[in-house]
Amino acid sequence: MIEALFLLFGLFIMFFGTLGLLRFPDVYTRLHATAKCDTGGAISILTALAMASDFPLVVKLKFFVMALTIAMINPMVSHAIARAAYKSGIKPKATVDMYAWDNP
Amino acid sequence: MSRIHFYLRSRLEEVRKRVLYESYEAKKLPAWERVGITWLALFAFWVVVSGKFSPPHLATGAVVTFIVALITRDFLTDDIRQTGHLLSKALYIFLFLISQYLFIMAFRLLESNLRVVRNVILMDINPGIVKVKTDLHSNTGLTVLANSITLTPGTLTLDVDKKLGEAYLYVHWINVETLDQEKIGMKIKGELEEWLKKIFW
Numbered sequence: 642m643i644e645a646l647f648l649l650f651g652l653f654i655m656f657f658g659t660l661g662l663l664r665f666p667d668v669y670t671r672l673h674a675t676a677k678c679d680t681g682g683a684i685s686i687l688t689a690l691a692m693a694s695d696f697p698l699v700v701k702l703k704f705f706v707m708a709l710t711i712a713m714i715n716p717m718v719s720h721a722i723a724r725a726a727y728k729s730g731i732k733p734k735a736t737v738d739m740y741a742w743d744n745p
Numbered sequence: 746m747s748r749i750h751f752y753l754r755s756r757l758e759e760v761r762k763r764v765l766y767e768s769y770e771a772k773k774l775p776a777w778e779r780v781g782i783t784w785l786a787l788f789a790f791w792v793v794v795s796g797k798f799s800p801p802h803l804a805t806g807a808v809v810t811f812i813v814a815l816i817t818r819d820f821l822t823d824d825i826r827q828t829g830h831l832l833s834k835a836l837y838i839f840l841f842l843i844s845q846y847l848f849i850m851a852f853r854l855l856e857s858n859l860r861v862v863r864n865v866i867l868m869d870i871n872p873g874i875v876k877v878k879t880d881l882h883s884n885t886g887l888t889v890l891a892n893s894i895t896l897t898p899g900t901l902t903l904d905v906d907k908k909l910g911e912a913y914l915y916v917h918w919i920n921v922e923t924l925d926q927e928k929i930g931m932k933i934k935g936e937l938e939e940w941l942k943k944i945f946w
Contacts (some may be wrong), residue, residue, distance in 0.1 A: 654858050661865040663801040669917045670872055673901055674861055680896060681858035684851075696896035706793055709847075712854075716895035716902070722916065723903050733917070737924065740903060740915045 644692040651685035654678050668726045676719035684708045711712045762911075776818065782835055783821050784814040821885070838944060846940055850893060857898035864919065874903060874919035875929050877914045880938060886945030887912055893937050900933055922940075 658678025665671045691704040727733075727740065787810040795802060864870055881887055891902040894916060903915040916933055923929060 651798060654862070656853070657862040657865050661861060664865060664868065669901065669903075670870060670919060673899075673917075673919055674865065676895060676901065677854070677857045677861050681854050684854070695794075699793070701798070702793050706790075710852075712896070713892065716892040717896060720891065720902050727903060731873065733874060735873045735917075736871060736921055737875065739876040740874045743906070743915075745877070 644689040647685050647692065651682045651689065654685065655682035658682060668731055669723055669733050669735075672719045672723055676715055676728035680712055680715045683711050687711075779818040780875050782838075783818050784811055785835055785839065786821065787814055792851075842940070842944055849936075849940070850896060853893075853897045855920075857896060860898040863931065868890060869920070871920050872917065874915055874917050875924070875933075876926075877916055877930055877933050878916055878926065879912050879934065881945060882912060883945045886941050890914070890934070890937060890941055891944070893941075894933060897933075897935070897937070 658674050661674025662671050687704045687708045691701045757816055791806040894900050894902050899919045901917045903917050906913045
């Protein structure tokens with residue numbers, strides 16, 4: 642029962658993450674949607690799998706190692722994409738841009 | 746005439762901060778303690794990933810992770826603060842601080858997911874890039890802080906600028922509420938930096 646809730650929550654978060662990827666205006670706001678919703682949705686789905694499957698305990702712990710690895714790697718990837726986009730000249734649709742003030 | 750006092754006071758503050766930074770630089774962990782902490786982390790990872798508990802497997806894992814810890818002792822633990830004895834420090838960090846930090850971050854991640862869902866539905870965004878000053882100085886601490894800021898609600902780290910003794914983060918904020926430096930620091934870093942200051946310097 643609880644694993645179905647986790648699975649449905651992961652599906653919900655992933656769906657709205659994809660919708661945000663399509664609806665937001667520029668690269669940086671789209672990265673908000675993908676980085677957070679991918680991390681949360683994947684962790685939720687992995688938790689549901691660890692609860693639902695009938696593997697021994699050590700194999701279930703590996704799901705949590707995968708979740709921790711995703712949570713560590715995903716922010717780094719989004720940071721790399723955002724910085725590369727800024728360095729290659731894509732201007733953000735922003736009200737204030739202190740990064741452009743300091744790096745003219 | 747009266748401006749000179751302000752200048753001197755700010756200059757004195759700068760010198761004091763630099764002395765603090767150099768004193769942290771001077772008291773790093775000894776080499777064998779660094780090897781010990783790295784070995785504990787790598788061995789825990791070995792046990793979970795291999796998933797076998799027979800004595801030959803554990804002995805092989807201990808030897809191999811000890812060799813790897815001898816080589817890579819500087820990467821993980823170079824920036825850890827020096828307090829207390831090795832064993833109590835390792836137990837404190839692994840059992841108490843890291844688990845509490847993961848618990849906090851799980852709830853912040855849940856909150857940020859729901860915030861993004863609300864932003865997607867309502868489209869009430871007002872994006873901007875702001876600059877945040879941090880009190881952390883070490884490379885590992887800054888990395889963990891930047892990753893945590895990316896996972897907290899409404900913010901995404903763009904770049905890190907590290908000058909002599911001072912570090913700044915450029916953060917893309919999806920809903921800019923204020924431009925005051927202190928309030929920005931309070932809202933974005935929050936309690937995360939206090940947690941990280943207990944481990945890293």
